[in-house]
Amino acid sequence: MTKRKLTRSEIKRQAILDAAKQTFQELGVQGTSMDELAARAQVSKRTVYNHFASKEALIMELIGELWQQATLMPQGAYDPTADLQVQLSALIESEIAVICSREYIELNRVAFDHFFHQPEALQKEVEKFAAIETGIKRWIKAARVDGRLRELDTEIAAGQIHNLIKGSCFWPQLVQVAPILNEKERHELAERTAAMFLSHYQK
Amino acid sequence: MTKRKLTRSEIKRQAILDAAKQTFQELGVQGTSMDELAARAQVSKRTVYNHFASKEALIMELIGELWQQATLMPQGAYDPTADLQVQLSALIESEIAVICSREYIELNRVAFDHFFHQPEALQKEVEKFAAIETGIKRWIKAARVDGRLRELDTEIAAGQIHNLIKGSCFWPQLVQVAPILNEKERHELAERTAAMFLSHYQK
């Protein structure tokens, strides 16, 4: 337990980050003034600038948190003895759990908001994430080598799974045209995604 | 042909709209000042305001174009005598042609940019589009009634197709992390999407 040792400074800093996360998410990065932010954090504007050199630095700190969170992605190993539908479905569901989480989506909103008009910078950030999206890819490769899937292009096949997932539980939530999925919905999404994938690719 | 009858006023108006479309797309709505816009349109700032009451009005005019364009979506009819893969693949490809077009995506960028922080307004706009996405849904229903598909939930099944499409040719392009698909890529996407769908649902 890391608890009772927060200096006053650390408390303030955290208050700023919390307020920033919430306010950026609510009003947008552009729409949030540093004055508003300081007010919400119940901190003087000067204190904000004592902790963060600029608005940009504050934003990047938050996006850094996102990157850190993404590295927690589950990396289920392929099990040659288990049923394909069962294990793929479970792997997908655990990946959905991350992608669907409020925290993850909200931070992504801030990031997309910030990078929407800087395609090259966004592309760089996305590359970091691309490295992460290999959990399912590796599983597919393993199952293919094991001879339980028919011939396929791993990139494309993994992409199909991700498209099926994200189209239901990420993109609409990112742009806030659909609510975040509940546990049952996530489970069903995982099941039917695995089922469709295996209908096509299982030997 | 509607050609040689453009008044000077109409020419100026169109120059403003063209410049706005291009500049909003390039620099973002927030990032585009009305001065910059007038300069690019080679028109005085006053002229801009003579044609459009406000920046907001100009934006909405462009988004209106988007809506108009979306209504041109193809509505392929189900043919009980034709091969499922062939006709579904063709239907999907024609839908991709719209969704993938530079024009469509660029206008969507402007729209999302503008509505990103107004979830309720965005939701209303999206509802208009939801009505459009019924081409494939209708085809599925028809094929189901004809007994050539197994039991399914039309909403979900059509959603799966759209997720498979948009995940490859719309979302990444919207946020500019991937280039627009060329004809061959579109064709292959349509083929493999239809194939996967039918693997799972065809009787």
Place this chain on the structure above:
DNA sequence: AAAAGTAAACTATACGGTGCAGTGTAGATT
């Protein structure tokens, strides 16, 4: 001559960021 366009200056406002004088606090020294 009426309608539309032009250039440039102007209004009003908002925002990112800085400087500074003073205040609160926690821990070390007396």
Place this chain on the structure above:
DNA sequence: AATCTACACTGCACCGTATAGTTTACTTTT
């Protein structure tokens, strides 16, 4: 217990800049 010290927080004025929209005085097009 009283005092000292280092450091962080506060509040506010202030600067420079950007931007939506307007006004004015003049020119061009039809």
